[in-house]
Amino acid sequence: MAAMIRPVKIKRKFTQHAPGSILYQCGNTIVLCTAMVEDQVPPWLKGGGQGWITAEYSMLPSSTSTRKGRDRGGKIDGRTTEIQRLIGRSLRAIVDLKKLGERTIAIDCDVLQADGGTRTASITGAFIALVDALHAEYGKKPRDEYPLVDSVAAISVGIVAGKVELDLDYVKDAAAEVDMNVVMTGSGKFVELQGTGEEATFDDEQLAQLISKAKQGIKQLTQIQRETLGKHWKFE
Numbered sequence: 001m002a003a004m005i006r007p008v009k010i011k012r013k014f015t016q017h018a019p020g021s022i023l024y025q026c027g028n029t030i031v032l033c034t035a036m037v038e039d040q041v042p043p044w045l046k047g048g049g050q051g052w053i054t055a056e057y058s059m060l061p062s063s064t065s066t067r068k069g070r071d072r073g074g075k076i077d078g079r080t081t082e083i084q085r086l087i088g089r090s091l092r093a094i095v096d097l098k099k100l101g102e103r104t105i106a107i108d109c110d111v112l113q114a115d116g117g118t119r120t121a122s123i124t125g126a127f128i129a130l131v132d133a134l135h136a137e138y139g140k141k142p143r144d145e146y147p148l149v150d151s152v153a154a155i156s157v158g159i160v161a162g163k164v165e166l167d168l169d170y171v172k173d174a175a176a177e178v179d180m181n182v183v184m185t186g187s188g189k190f191v192e193l194q195g196t197g198e199e200a201t202f203d204d205e206q207l208a209q210l211i212s213k214a215k216q217g218i219k220q221l222t223q224i225q226r227e228t229l230g231k232h233w234k235f236e
Contacts, residue, residue: 003166005155005217006117010125010228012132020133024125027169028115033125035133038104051100051147053130055087055107057122063114083119086192090123090152090183091130093191099147105133116169120154120181124221127152128228135232148235151186151225155217157210159202164209166217178202182214186222 006027014023020035041052057080061067071080087109095105107130109122131148138146156168158176165172173179180195195202195210202210226233 003213003216005167005220006169008221008224010128010224012128012228018129018133019136020129020131022125022129022132024121024128026117026121026124026167028113029117029121029169030111030113031118031121031125032108032110032112033122033129034108035126035129036106036108037133037137038106039102041102041104046102049102050097051095051103051105052097053088053091053095053100053105053107055084055091055109055126057083057087057109057111057119059111059114059118063111083122086119086183086194087123087126090154090191091126094127094148094150094152094185095130096147096149099145103137105130114170116171116173117156117167120156120183123152123154123183124225128225131229131232135234139232143234146235150189150235151222151233152183152191153186153218153221153225154181154183155214155221156181157214157217159200159206159210164206164213166213178206178210180210180214182211182218184215184218186218186225188215 009025011023015021018034018036022033024031059068107126111118157180158168159178160172160176177200178197183191
């Protein structure tokens, strides 16, 4: 029997102004993911004929059981910076930036409620927001001009009390001897693996089990994305 992910709920067009706006819930983790298209690129890309995808991530003060202070004065902690870069890399991996032209897609992921897996939920939800934003710009253009080349989703896995677990909530994540985040395309290619032994080690067999479990989760998430997007799933 395949391992199951936590229940997922998705509400599209959650806000008015962003062409891609997704309220993504996985278990008790809730993230607002938006995508907006800007007709400019960073200075170092000007004149190069390609676009860019950038991401910002934040956790609202009340997203955790103890209030988290807001990032102010341009000060962003290392964890936030790392997650922002991960989200951006994950989405750029499945977009043809040349076909995007000299445009930037700005992704914002705001965690409203955290119960483990906020970075993986952000990536999975942000992909749906990205597709809606792209559809608004490119939906009526020929297929060969459409910049999306694949889907992307992310899931956490870990070893908890000696057992490989999928899609960890906060309690399991805090107790995990090994913690891993896996980002994969819908076609089954890896974008990123982040695996750490939390004062523990893991062997080849356990690594294979972790990856196998993650693939099961990604497959489920990809199907949910496909069903959510319906006719906008147009890159195959």
